[in-house]
Amino acid sequence: MATQATVDQSNENVWGGGNRPLGASYGKLMMWFFLVSDALTFSAFLIGYGVYRFKFESLWPDPDAVFTHFPFLHGEFPLLYVALMTFILIMSSVTMVMAVNEGHKMNQKGVTIWMLATIIGGVIFLGSQAWEWYHFIVGEHGAVRFEDGRMAKIADSEGHVLSLHDIIHGEGVAHDHHEKFATEDVIAAFKADPSLQLLLPGKEHEVVDHKTALPLVENSYVVQGANMKENEYGHPLFANFFFFITGFHGFHVFTGVLLNFIIFLNIVKGTYERRGHYEMVEKVGLYWHFVDLVWVFVFTFFYLV
Amino acid sequence: MSDHAQPAGTRWIWNIFWLLLIVTAVEVGLGIVKPPFLMTKFAGTLLLNHVFIILTLVKAYYIVMYFMHLKYERKNLIWAISLPALILIPYMMFIILVEAGYFGSITLQSIPGN
Numbered sequence: 034m035a036t037q038a039t040v041d042q043s044n045e046n047v048w049g050g051g052n053r054p055l056g057a058s059y060g061k062l063m064m065w066f067f068l069v070s071d072a073l074t075f076s077a078f079l080i081g082y083g084v085y086r087f088k089f090e091s092l093w094p095d096p097d098a099v100f101t102h103f104p105f106l107h108g109e110f111p112l113l114y115v116a117l118m119t120f121i122l123i124m125s126s127v128t129m130v131m132a133v134n135e136g137h138k139m140n141q142k143g144v145t146i147w148m149l150a151t152i153i154g155g156v157i158f159l160g161s162q163a164w165e166w167y168h169f170i171v172g173e174h175g176a177v178r179f180e181d182g183r184m185a186k187i188a189d190s191e192g193h194v195l196s197l198h199d200i201i202h203g204e205g206v207a208h209d210h211h212e213k214f215a216t217e218d219v220i221a222a223f224k225a226d227p228s229l230q231l232l233l234p235g236k237e238h239e240v241v242d243h244k245t246a247l248p249l250v251e252n253s254y255v256v257q258g259a260n261m262k263e264n265e266y267g268h269p270l271f272a273n274f275f276f277f278i279t280g281f282h283g284f285h286v287f288t289g290v291l292l293n294f295i296i297f298l299n300i301v302k303g304t305y306e307r308r309g310h311y312e313m314v315e316k317v318g319l320y321w322h323f324v325d326l327v328w329v330f331v332f333t334f335f336y337l338v
Numbered sequence: 339m340s341d342h343a344q345p346a347g348t349r350w351i352w353n354i355f356w357l358l359l360i361v362t363a364v365e366v367g368l369g370i371v372k373p374p375f376l377m378t379k380f381a382g383t384l385l386l387n388h389v390f391i392i393l394t395l396v397k398a399y400y401i402v403m404y405f406m407h408l409k410y411e412r413k414n415l416i417w418a419i420s421l422p423a424l425i426l427i428p429y430m431m432f433i434i435l436v437e438a439g440y441f442g443s444i445t446l447q448s449i450p451g452n
């Protein structure tokens with residue numbers, strides 16, 4: 034009987050509250066479980082992206098040919114800009130770990146500085162993303178879309194991509210990315226120059242010679258830039274997924290910056306100093322690292338693979 | 339408590355930072371150079387893509403284990419967090435991509451390009 038009584042006693046302790054079976058506070062656990070569910074959400078998005086990418090492989094743009102801009106530099110620099118964005122996000126993750134680290138030491142000044150650095154990193158990342166979206170939406174070369182829904186860029190006899198601007202105004206003329214071209218003008222210019230060919234999207238960089246291309250171009254229309262319905266780089270679903278997944282990730286970054294800012298205000302006010310611990314910094318830190326984690330996967334599946 | 343098992347100082351943070359940076363730099367380098375010996379197909383996609391995915395998982399491991407501090411949590415918490423993700427995500431990939439094999443073979447009038 035005595036044994037029975039002891040067991041009951043300890044059970045009461047376990048379920049009576051006041052202990053932490055997982056060694057973490059309620060708030061931290063809930064943050065973790067939220068992040069697990071969010072990870073599943075992002076996985077579903079990326080798998081959905083994979084499904085359509087496999088289905089439309091021949092029309093799917095080669096990311097190297099889409100994201101080629103770099104600020105203040107002319108020419109094509111695939112991957113460099115996203116690499117910079119990745120670096121910014123990793124860096125802001127590091128400053129967040131630093132903030133958590135200073136919080137363990139109850140160093141208010143240290144937490145303030147590193148938290149501010151994290152917020153700045155997040156804002157720079159959001160700005161970079163806006164810049165990238167802008168260039169994606171405005172477009173680079175322009176393309177023609179055939180009746181059957183496929184699309185192609187115009188290329189010279191060696192298969193190098195020419196922009197609509199090049200074929201209408203001639204190569205080497207100062208470029209205005211915002212100029213809109215009429216379908217008739219582009220078709221007329223294509224017909225007039227037999228050295229022009231078509232370059233299909235996809236990793237194979239398949240070229241359609243002028244003669245085969247003529248009937249396709251005849252019934253095509255001009256697409257410049259990208260939106261939810263049209264996308265000069267290839268299949269429209271690429272643009273849809275791009276806006277949706279990087280947009281949803283950007284929304285997470287934005288929320289993260291907001292949360293970080295609220296916590297930052299509390300740090301400055303000394304709320305956590307009075308509370309005796311900086312656990313709130315750890316909680317938003319978990320969220321912030323998760324945003325970095327998702328970006329690592331978005332980077333791979335949107336830009337590298 | 340296991341909470342205090344993490345290394346002191348800030349050196350470990352910079353070590354992880356350099357590791358993440360170098361892995362990213364290798365990925366970008368491979369993506370630009372595209373070494374010919376990695377451009378062969380293996381298990382449905384390019385060998386290069388397998389390399390990218392493995393390097394990504396390496397980065398993910400270090401972010402979760404060290405930056406998110408999971409490595410220094412209690413064992414039951416580690417498993418409570420990692421098992422759902424490790425089981426459900428591959429399961430979802432398997433189920434949806436296998437179905438997509440059928441989906442890829444049919445044509446849908448509403449989607450352009452079919």
